[in-house]
Amino acid sequence: MSSKKDSELPVPPKSGFSRRGFIRGVGIGSGALGTGLLETEAAAAAPATLGPGPVPITLNINGKPVNLTVEPSVTLIDAMRNYLDLTGAKRVCDRATCGACTVIMAGKTVYACTVLAIDAQGKNIETIEGLATGSALHPVSKAFYDNDAQQCGYCTPGFVMACKGFIDEHPSPTEEDVKHGLGGNLCRCGTYMGIRKAVLQAAKEMKGAVKNG
Amino acid sequence: MFDKVEAFYRPASVREALRLLHTGNGKARVVAGGTDVAVEADPSIRFLIDITQAGLDYIRRKGNVCTIGATTTMAALEASPVIRGLAGGILAQAAAACGSVQIRNMATLGGNLSNGSPAADAATVLLALEAEIVVAHQRGRKASSLAALYSPLRQGLLHEALIVEVAIPIPARGGRWSFHKLGRTEVDISLVNVAAGLQLDSRNRVKWVRIALGAVANSPIRAVNAETLAAGRTFDEILIEDICDEVAREVTPITDVRASAEYRRTMCRVLTKRALQECAARTGCSL
Numbered sequence A: 001m002s003s004k005k006d007s008e009l010p011v012p013p014k015s016g017f018s019r020r021g022f023i024r025g026v027g028i029g030s031g032a033l034g035t036g037l038l039e040t041e042a043a044a045a046a047p048a049t050l051g052p053g054p055v056p057i058t059l060n061i062n063g064k065p066v067n068l069t070v071e072p073s074v075t076l077i078d079a080m081r082n083y084l085d086l087t088g089a090k091r092v093c094d095r096a097t098c099g100a101c102t103v104i105m106a107g108k109t110v111y112a113c114t115v116l117a118i119d120a121q122g123k124n125i126e127t128i129e130g131l132a133t134g135s136a137l138h139p140v141s142k143a144f145y146d147n148d149a150q151q152c153g154y155c156t157p158g159f160v161m162a163c164k165g166f167i168d169e170h171p172s173p174t175e176e177d178v179k180h181g182l183g184g185n186l187c188r189c190g191t192y193m194g195i196r197k198a199v200l201q202a203a204k205e206m207k208g209a210v211k212n213g
Numbered sequence B: 001m002f003d004k005v006e007a008f009y010r011p012a013s014v015r016e017a018l019r020l021l022h023t024g025n026g027k028a029r030v031v032a033g034g035t036d037v038a039v040e041a042d043p044s045i046r047f048l049i050d051i052t053q054a055g056l057d058y059i060r061r062k063g064n065v066c067t068i069g070a071t072t073t074m075a076a077l078e079a080s081p082v083i084r085g086l087a088g089g090i091l092a093q094a095a096a097a098c099g100s101v102q103i104r105n106m107a108t109l110g111g112n113l114s115n116g117s118p119a120a121d122a123a124t125v126l127l128a129l130e131a132e133i134v135v136a137h138q139r140g141r142k143a144s145s146l147a148a149l150y151s152p153l154r155q156g157l158l159h160e161a162l163i164v165e166v167a168i169p170i171p172a173r174g175g176r177w178s179f180h181k182l183g184r185t186e187v188d189i190s191l192v193n194v195a196a197g198l199q200l201d202s203r204n205r206v207k208w209v210r211i212a213l214g215a216v217a218n219s220p221i222r223a224v225n226a227e228t229l230a231a232g233r234t235f236d237e238i239l240i241e242d243i244c245d246e247v248a249r250e251v252t253p254i255t256d257v258r259a260s261a262e263y264r265r266t267m268c269r270v271l272t273k274r275a276l277q278e279c280a281a282r283t284g285c286s287l
Helices: A019-029 A036-042 A076-083 A139-146 A156-169 A175-181 A192-212 B014-024 B035-040 B074-079 B087-096 B101-106 B109-115 B121-128 B146-154 B224-230 B237-250 B261-283
Strands: A055-061 A064-070 A102-105 A108-111 A124-126 B007-009 B028-031 B047-050 B059-062 B065-069 B132-137 B140-145 B162-169 B176-183 B190-200 B206-214
Touching: A064 A076, A076 A102, A102 A156, A108 A156, A108 B101, A139 A156, A139 A192, A156 A175, A156 A192, A156 B101, A175 A192, B014 B028, B014 B047, B014 B132, B014 B162, B035 B109, B074 B087, B074 B101, B074 B109, B087 B121, B087 B176, B087 B190, B109 B121, B109 B146, B109 B162, B121 B146, B121 B176, B121 B190, B121 B206, B132 B146, B140 B146, B176 B261, B190 B261, B206 B224, B206 B237, B206 B261, B224 B237, B237 B261
Parallel strands: A055 A124, B007 B047, B028 B047
Antiparallel strands: A055 A064, A102 A108, A102 A124, B059 B065, B065 B162, B132 B140, B132 B162, B176 B190, B190 B206
């Protein structure tokens, strides 16, 4: 789809279409809309209009607010990888199929490649980087290690986050639940059997942790 | 992915969204979960109008109608007790069959319909349930049947309008429902999907039957001839075979990367049969 290399920063869009023209149309040209829209919206949590041009935003990643300035077209995966050096989540298919970019946003697993960074504001985002506590692995990561649930490891960060999101919602999953709940991640090495075992082990351990804690 | 997008709007009401859409003059696209719009990556899109804050995220049951806001996610439909209790839960089942969990957490019912895919599982179910789709445009709102809406949806003719709500009449008591989907994998789109409803009288005769199929024509279709043929007849294996024959005649599948037309036609029979048998089993009718 995009030939852009991962290290390249997204280029501001070049187009013949005049952004200003549109904004004038929205902001001033049609008096009914006018600035009134912006004023009424100011009270809302997020501003009603973002862009054109780079927008300063605040993302809440792994419990910490981070400030960055991005074009409205930048996806969450690109913002994390190219602006914040959070390179755990991988950009692989970039079309909501493979799951390597999976993060947890507002408690739900999502594909970071199809969420705009500006749309992720105000939501708690959990990534693989925030999973471990110091040097202690999270039960899901540990279960992956114990069950040899990876080969090349490229899908692993996405899979681990998908598993965590899944277990948070299904504390006592059956094997069928696992198949249905993790269908959104692909592993080209075919380590699915290990992953299935890992999820069941992690679910057991996490339930134990809740009971003990 | 969104390389050409320059600005992002988040209107707080449908009226504002429509005004923005009008001003965008074909270069603006309404987006909710964004799972289709992102993948489509249409380079003509310059402006995104996010309607997820426009007050369209709700599931309500009022009297004999269940209304669902357009930006209700598939995950919300899958989990909703109201939707699970409606028509044997076939809409919840179809929502659960839509893509992967990451998709369902973002994708919305209105977006799924707006995309106009003939394979959309939710659309097949809504067609069987005779749901009405409420579309808002600047002059007001209009409810139409899904069938009436589908061809303009497919051709993108709704660029100045917005799906705001789906209204499902609560089906009569006594009907039993079933939904079946066949896809290559858990998360792939349907090769064929079938939603069926059936009510039998005390002597096992068909009071009414509804059969809708997806991915086998250029829009989801009702197998009207098969439904007519079945009315009043005793429900048995012979009738099921007759219905399946008729369904296979009514569908017009195509060959594509996923399956051949013949395979799809054969699977229409198989899935219709399974769906009707399941409806009958739920009625307590033993064949």
